[in-house]
Amino acid sequence: MPIEDKQKPQRNDRVTIRTVATHAGVSVAAVSKVMRNAYGVSDALRAKVTDAIEALAYRPSRAARGLRGRSFTIGVLLIDIRNPFLPEVIAGVNEVLGPSHYQAMIGVSDARVQLETSLIESMIDYKMDGLILVAPRLPSEILAKFAVQIPIVAVGYHDASATAFDTVNADDQRGAEIAVEALLACGYRDIEMLSLGERQGHAVSVVRQREIGFRRAMQRGGLGSSPAIGKIPIASPKREEAMRKFLSRKDRPRAVFCWSDLDAITLLSLAMEMGVRVPEDLAVIGYDNSPTAALGLVNLASIDQSGRELGQVATRALISRIEGRTASEHIFQIPSLVSRNSLTRSGSGTDMKQG
Amino acid sequence: MPIEDKQKPQRNDRVTIRTVATHAGVSVAAVSKVMRNAYGVSDALRAKVTDAIEALAYRPSRAARGLRGRSFTIGVLLIDIRNPFLPEVIAGVNEVLGPSHYQAMIGVSDARVQLETSLIESMIDYKMDGLILVAPRLPSEILAKFAVQIPIVAVGYHDASATAFDTVNADDQRGAEIAVEALLACGYRDIEMLSLGERQGHAVSVVRQREIGFRRAMQRGGLGSSPAIGKIPIASPKREEAMRKFLSRKDRPRAVFCWSDLDAITLLSLAMEMGVRVPEDLAVIGYDNSPTAALGLVNLASIDQSGRELGQVATRALISRIEGRTASEHIFQIPSLVSRNSLTRSGSGTDMKQG
DNA sequence: CGTTATATGGAGAACGTTCTACAACTCGTC
DNA sequence: GACGAGTTGTAGAACGTTCTCCATATAACG
Numbered sequence: 001m002p003i004e005d006k007q008k009p010q011r012n013d014r015v016t017i018r019t020v021a022t023h024a025g026v027s028v029a030a031v032s033k034v035m036r037n038a039y040g041v042s043d044a045l046r047a048k049v050t051d052a053i054e055a056l057a058y059r060p061s062r063a064a065r066g067l068r069g070r071s072f073t074i075g076v077l078l079i080d081i082r083n084p085f086l087p088e089v090i091a092g093v094n095e096v097l098g099p100s101h102y103q104a105m106i107g108v109s110d111a112r113v114q115l116e117t118s119l120i121e122s123m124i125d126y127k128m129d130g131l132i133l134v135a136p137r138l139p140s141e142i143l144a145k146f147a148v149q150i151p152i153v154a155v156g157y158h159d160a161s162a163t164a165f166d167t168v169n170a171d172d173q174r175g176a177e178i179a180v181e182a183l184l185a186c187g188y189r190d191i192e193m194l195s196l197g198e199r200q201g202h203a204v205s206v207v208r209q210r211e212i213g214f215r216r217a218m219q220r221g222g223l224g225s226s227p228a229i230g231k232i233p234i235a236s237p238k239r240e241e242a243m244r245k246f247l248s249r250k251d252r253p254r255a256v257f258c259w260s261d262l263d264a265i266t267l268l269s270l271a272m273e274m275g276v277r278v279p280e281d282l283a284v285i286g287y288d289n290s291p292t293a294a295l296g297l298v299n300l301a302s303i304d305q306s307g308r309e310l311g312q313v314a315t316r317a318l319i320s321r322i323e324g325r326t327a328s329e330h331i332f333q334i335p336s337l338v339s340r341n342s343l344t345r346s347g348s349g350t351d352m353k354q355g
Numbered sequence: 356m357p358i359e360d361k362q363k364p365q366r367n368d369r370v371t372i373r374t375v376a377t378h379a380g381v382s383v384a385a386v387s388k389v390m391r392n393a394y395g396v397s398d399a400l401r402a403k404v405t406d407a408i409e410a411l412a413y414r415p416s417r418a419a420r421g422l423r424g425r426s427f428t429i430g431v432l433l434i435d436i437r438n439p440f441l442p443e444v445i446a447g448v449n450e451v452l453g454p455s456h457y458q459a460m461i462g463v464s465d466a467r468v469q470l471e472t473s474l475i476e477s478m479i480d481y482k483m484d485g486l487i488l489v490a491p492r493l494p495s496e497i498l499a500k501f502a503v504q505i506p507i508v509a510v511g512y513h514d515a516s517a518t519a520f521d522t523v524n525a526d527d528q529r530g531a532e533i534a535v536e537a538l539l540a541c542g543y544r545d546i547e548m549l550s551l552g553e554r555q556g557h558a559v560s561v562v563r564q565r566e567i568g569f570r571r572a573m574q575r576g577g578l579g580s581s582p583a584i585g586k587i588p589i590a591s592p593k594r595e596e597a598m599r600k601f602l603s604r605k606d607r608p609r610a611v612f613c614w615s616d617l618d619a620i621t622l623l624s625l626a627m628e629m630g631v632r633v634p635e636d637l638a639v640i641g642y643d644n645s646p647t648a649a650l651g652l653v654n655l656a657s658i659d660q661s662g663r664e665l666g667q668v669a670t671r672a673l674i675s676r677i678e679g680r681t682a683s684e685h686i687f688q689i690p691s692l693v694s695r696n697s698l699t700r701s702g703s704g705t706d707m708k709q710g
Numbered sequence: 711c712g713t714t715a716t717a718t719g720g721a722g723a724a725c726g727t728t729c730t731a732c733a734a735c736t737c738g739t740c
Numbered sequence: 741g742a743c744g745a746g747t748t749g750t751a752g753a754a755c756g757t758t759c760t761c762c763a764t765a766t767a768a769c770g
Contacts, residue, residue: 016756027720032758040718062480063426064756066418067725073477081445082646087436090463098470103477106461108445122428122458125417126481127725269651291437296624297652371726382750387728395748419726422755482755 015056024052035060036069066127074318075123076106077116079135083262085288085307089134089155092311102129102319111234113137124150130318132311133157140204151321153314158204160330166321168314168331170305172206175335176213179257179285179303182337184221186344188255188283191218194246194267195259197231207259210287214257228253232263239263243270247282255283261290264300268342284342293340301343305335370411379407390415391424421482429673430478431461432471434490438617440643440662444489444510447666457484457674466589468492479505485673487666488512495559506676508669513559515685521676523669523686525660527561530690531568532575534612534640534658537692539576541699543610543638546573549601549622550614552586562614565642569612583608587618594618598625602637610638616645619655623697639697648695656698660690 017035021028026048033041034049052058062071076093078086093104107123109116116137123131128150135156136143146152147164155168176193183191193214196207211229218227232242243263246252247270258264264286271278278284286293289304310333317329372390376383381403388396389404407413417426431448433441448459462478464471471492478486483505490511491498501507502519510523531548538546548569551562566584573582587597598618601607602625613619619641626633633639641648644659668686 014756018756028757029720029722029759030718033719036758038759042718045719059476059480061422061482061756062477063418063421063482064725065758067416067422067727067756068758069725070758071418073481081442082439084437084439090436091465094463094465103474104462106463107459108449108461110446110449119458121414122417125414126428127416127418265650265652269653273651292647295620295653296628297620298624298650369726373726383727384729384750384752385748388749391728393729397748400749416726419755420728422726422757423728424755425728 015058017058017060020049020052020056020058023056024048070129070322071127072101073103073105073126073128074130074132074315074322075120075126075128076104077119077123077131077133077136078106078108079111079116079137081108081110083260084290084292085261086134088307089311089314092308092313093132093315094311095308096312096315096319100319109137111137117142120146130322132314132318135206137202151318153318153321155310155314156206158206158209162330163328166314166317166329166331168310168317168333169206170310170333170335172209172305172335173213173216175287175303175305176210176257177217178335178337179287180214180217180221182301182339182343183255183257183283183285184217186255186283189223190254191223191257192228192230192253192255193257193259194230194232194243194263196263197233210259240266240270243267244274247271247274247276252282255285258284258286261286261288261293261300261302264302264342265290265292265298268298268300278342279344283344286342289338293338299341301340302338303335304338305333309333369416370413372413372415375404375407375411375413378411379403425484425677426482427457428460428481428483429457429485429487429670429677430475430481430483431459432474432478432486432488432491433461433463434466434471434492436463436465438615439645439647440616441489443662444666444669447663447668448487448670449666450663451667451670451674455674464492466492472497475501485677487669487673490561492557506673508673508676510665510669511561513561513564517685518683521669521672521684521686523665523672523688524561525665525688525690527564527660527690528568528571530642530658530660531565531612532572533690533692534642535569535572535576537656537694537698538610538612538638538640539572541610541638544578545609546578546612547583547585547608547610548612548614549585549587549598549618551618552588565614595621595625598622599629602626602629602631607637610640613639613641616641616643616648616655616657619657619697620645620647620653623653623655633697634699638699641697644693648693654696656695657693658690659693660688664688 017028017031021031026045030045031049034046062073065071076090080086090106097104107119109119120131130151133152133154136154140159140162143152143154144162144164152165153168154165157167158169159167180191193211195211202208215227219225230246233239243266258267264284268278268284271282276282284300286300286302289302292298293300293302313331317331372383372386376386381400385400386404389401417428420426431445435441445461452459462474464474475486485506488507488509491509495514495517498507498509499517499519507520508523509520512522513524514522535546548566550566557563570582574580585601588594598621613622619639623633623639626637631637639655641655641657644657647653648655648657665688672684672686
């Protein structure tokens, strides 16, 4: 079949929408229409175009797409890549995105507000179609401002009053309550929480929510109106120092609830080094049910909040918002207890999962 | 009837390069020149423009930049986000990128060749300036084809003959030798390796390189011409089953070298469950020196290959290639041994048996 | 037949940058 | 006062899409 040659020198070897149009003998607009599944395309035209796309192995430029329309990319912002809980969220995101035509690009902010801001801006500048922010540090007003420019779903960010963006959370208050209830059920009364020492107490953060749940459950259990909450710094040398201090305290509590498995596991390790027996001298319960906690060597009881599901739900919410939903959604999941030997010597040592 | 993608992008009065130009009373080209630090800009002009940029909080659109020039973004492709070694690489990348004007965007391929290809293509389509591929699965010819379109540095990919792209590796052969030498130095003679059971043996992969080093060191130590190498599948249920089988073998070796801490740590856990004492009954040495290995509870001897440094070096290599280098570079780092209790009871006196 | 509605395809203006080519202006220098 | 040589700024053509009109062909109807 003769193809009309427009004498247009193809200096670049890249296959563009124009190459496809020429090859199929149709207009650029027609190809674009087929690509976008737009209205007003006959079966014959569609066939011609898809054949040409196939033959030329055409891939639309995301950069050019972003300039005008959608880029079919969603950005995921992680606060920290070393916390083993976060990869689970990514896995969930990818599972939902897999069959769709969207792709995820991940940025890592390392818990620095400055970098977080600039990554969000970059993602907007890339004309990404939506953002999933995992445990962002920015205040709600700032997020709301960004949300005007791009659909946003925040995970691990407790602000159910936000109207500009969606949130997806495990119920961290309830999770902490479950932890305390489990300790109480084992007969422990002298209970403390080891929380995270952040510079500014971020009311929306999962950590603060867990503190609230801890306090409520303790009060409900009749254990004082202001139960003890210790703060462990995030930086490494001071972090272990604080834990050692806790472990060697004379009035060390009988049981401890750690805000995260990360801390609980380090605590377990230090306890072993210092000859503090777990659970005989000190019962420990963590949060996240990370893979390391499940190791027989570690055997850490933990609150499970399925990062995978969180990622899946967040992704679905984001897509629905991209496709036009405007009312904000705030989704909660209920965490559950995974009982292991650090809580009580339970005989077999196999996992016991309870609602 | 066809489904039409409908979207109403909010009309946003974005600050563009044109806004800045008008505000500063200069041309668009002048602003672009200042942005790019190009030649032929007077101090007065520069001052006017930077003031306007500041006043308007102008951010250039990466999408538009990518269409014409550079996007100042580099793509990082991770084979798997759950392996705790990989976050270290990212950390190294971010450290080098931090002070520069480049930013990293990460894609996760989940070890699927199909997804890996499409992510690389996406990153090219985004007009990213360069790619760091961490332990890619694609064959060298394919990578070379991509490398024509975009600068590529492969990490954990042994192909020193590649001319189209750079490689950055720890010397995995040497690492395995060091592991065997350490086991020999402890007096163990009956040594096996537990390697990864991949579908197609990928000669460029770190795993195969470690097998080569293992064989060479064993032969050099006079321990047979074809030492035993077991294969552990990657999928979870079969994986533990294979390890249990190994641990309960009557002719189980006295010492084992695992290709990765991931496997070594699981092995340690199962050994404890099954009553196999480490190191008394079985000495174990891993690879990667991951944070979990360093835990007192785990205390796994391991070969350290500093993922952070690998990330840093790869990033510097990529930037130099983006800035014009054309000859390929193949960089090696020498790994080192971190001795811990899983290798030999070394005096710190920690007990592997929990309780 | 003429008129109108509908279905299909195309022209061409955005989108926000980069960067080449060139204009204008200042200094010397002969 | 003509002529380079150098310096500083600008105009305008890409880049590869999307998407709003608009043109044309066909069908439906009086």
